[in-house]
Amino acid sequence: MPRILGETIAETGFWWGEVTALQPRDLRRRSGRPAIRVQRAWKKDEDGKSVFGPPKTLKSCRTIVITHTLDRMLLRRAQGLAPNALMFTGPEGGKWDPGAFCRLRWIPAIEPAAEKFGLIKRPRFHDLRHSCASVADCREGSSAGRPGTAWARVHHHHGGPLRPPSGRPGTPWTTSHGRH
Numbered sequence: 191m192p193r194i195l196g197e198t199i200a201e202t203g204f205w206w207g208e209v210t211a212l213q214p215r216d217l218r219r220r221s222g223r224p225a226i227r228v229q230r231a232w233k234k235d236e237d238g239k240s241v242f243g244p245p246k247t248l249k250s251c252r253t254i255v256i257t258h259t260l261d262r263m264l265l266r267r268a269q270g271l272a273p274n275a276l277m278f279t280g281p282e283g284g285k286w287d288p289g290a291f292c293r294l295r296w297i298p299a300i301e302p303a304a305e306k307f308g309l310i311k312r313p314r315f316h317d318l319r320h321s322c323a324s325v326a327d328c329r330e331g332s333s334a335g336r337p338g339t340a341w342a343r344v345h346h347h348h349g350g351p352l353r354p355p356s357g358r359p360g361t362p363w364t365t366s367h368g369r370h
Contacts (some may be wrong), residue, residue, distance in 0.1 A: 192295040194263050195278050195286075196318055198226075202254045203322035206315075207232040210286045211242060212277045214268035217261070220253055224261030227253050232285055240285055291315065 198209050208231045218225045231245045245251055256264075267277055280286040281294065296315045304312055 192291070192299070194267050195291075196315070197260055197263060199315075200318040200321045201256060201260050202226065203319050204228070204254075205231070205319070206288050208245065208250070210276070210278050212264075213274050214271050214277060215273040217264055217268060218253065220255050223255050224258060225253050225255045226264075242285075288315070 195209060198204065198212075199206075202209070208228050211230045211232050212226065213230075216227045216229065218227050228245065229251050230243060231250065232240050232242055233246055235241045264277070271277065276284070278286055280290060292315055300312055303309070
């Protein structure tokens with residue numbers, strides 16, 4: 191499961207609270223292409239407690255077209271789950287705490303790789319979000335970006351140039367839309 195979780199963030203640029211809120215019913219088709227609909231997320235309430243519900247803003251509700259490879263991985267993960275079950279759960283079931291994930295899965299995977307390849311700086315799990323934006327940058331060439339989409343938010347957070355995905359089959363891209 192950790193690999194699929196990482197692949198999903200790397201390809202989509204989802205925030206931790208979005209990817210860990212995914213349910214099988216969020217796997218969709220958009221113009222015949224595999225897609226994920228973001229319509230809920232984990233977030234903190236005013237007391238700092240994690241709550242499950244709609245994303246913080248209307249712009250956060252969106253559909254992301256994904257590759258067929260990621261779609262197959264997610265469909266296998268969703269097999270046997272109820273439509274409203276969480277696709278990525280912690281060791282005890284329920285919400286995956288990002289600190290526990292890093293401690294139990296990410297660091298044990300990164301440390302041997304860092305030793306093997308002589309990495310000086312250890313990548314953080316959050317860096318996968320930036321990988322999504324960087325891959326799109328490499329694929330697409332420069333442009334003004336698409337304000338209001340997940341790509342704009344990833345790049346704004348990353349500080350890099352904005353480049354819109356092409357919409358070619360197998361290339362992720364986003365559309366913003368309101369909640370239902």
